[in-house]
Amino acid sequence: MGSVYKNNDPSKGGRLPCDAVLMFKVLVLQHLFNLSDGQTEFQIRDRYSFYRFLGLILA
Numbered sequence: 001m002g003s004v005y006k007n008n009d010p011s012k013g014g015r016l017p018c019d020a021v022l023m024f025k026v027l028v029l030q031h032l033f034n035l036s037d038g039q040t041e042f043q044i045r046d047r048y049s050f051y052r053f054l055g056l057i058l059a
Contacts, residue, residue, distance in 0.1 A: 025054050 029050060030040050044050045051058070 022054060029053070 026040060026044075029035065029043070030037075033040075033043070035043060044054065044056075
């Protein structure tokens with residue numbers, strides 16, 4: 001998966017790239033539940049099922 005981020009140079013600053021699989025899963029949730037970006041962020045934080053589907057770890 002490293003070839004997707006060819007121009008990733010940490011010395012230039014900026015945020016690290018997001019995991020492509022995680023972002024795809026977020027898009028799947030958005031499509032299935034007809035959610036906007038803001039609604040999706042809220043639901044991921046609110047619903048344990050979304051959190052688990054995305055493979056995130058509770059901290």
